Amino acid sequence: MTPDILAALQQAKADKRPVVLATQLPGGEQCLLPDPNRSAALNEAAAKVLHSDESGTFTVDDVSWFLHAHNPPLRLIVVGAVHIAQALVPFATPCGFATTIVDPRRSFGSDERFPGVTISNAWPDEAMDEFRPDSRTAVVTLTHDPKLDDPALDRALKSEAFYIGALGSRRTHAARLGRLRALGHTDESMARIRGPVGLDLEAVTAPEIALSIIAELVAVRRGSPLGVRKKPE
């Protein structure tokens, strides 16, 4: 790999710009895609690889190419800089999630409690407007406090977030759905919210609950049947 290609790859990563590193096999000639100077077929194949986030070897224009997707990290927005959030970050990071913690209560959302993590002390709806969750973003609310959780969930439901989870018992969740309904959300839309959050591991401690959340995130991301919630009776 030439220093130029390496530098361009690292720049794309710093810019959070999706690119494909294309390597001709077996010779090893490389380029970054998209590139208007390359064929439409090659650029199209690269776009597909980025969309599916699955790298692989493809024959394009009678040439064998390894197309290596370099997507920006998945994002996890956690509302509530609580104990479970502290336990969740060390699971989320190695699983490929860049985590942002949102909590306007500065004593909770402090650098000391979350070293190396992006923290926003903005109000959750303002924070969500700023971060704009997309289809590669998960949103998890953990405060148990309607005035913090509800505005975040309201914005999450209006976004394409691939995962929305809310901490709280079934009873808490039912009350929450009532409040969100009053904000104009339909039952169909609110079915996107996973409450209680996480896979049902009968988790008790903060690390166990964090594990159940990251397990469900992975299940949903990878399309496992474990990621599909049964309709409540």
Next chain:
Amino acid sequence: MNLHDSEDILATAAGWRAAGELVAVATVTETWGSSPRPAGSRLAVTKSGKMAGSVSGGCIEGAVADAAMKTIETGAPQLLDFGVSHERAWEVGLACGGKVKVFVEKLL
């Protein structure tokens, strides 16, 4: 390196290269069957013996590291082929029954 880079083997390799090490990077380009690491998985190796990442569950890393030393010396990339049904020079198969192709290149 921050926490977010724990899976970013290329960043680790680039760091080594910037520090003056001679570095090769191996990347899984194709898999069949039950190979444990998907296409795109990387293993970085230095001439001085540092290693980061993986291209299998540990079964072929030694052979890949040997090949990487050769690429570091010659500068020529290699496309390696591993699998139980392939009678290759190294006699290193994937115990799980999978097959992988691994591209090895030098960081220039």
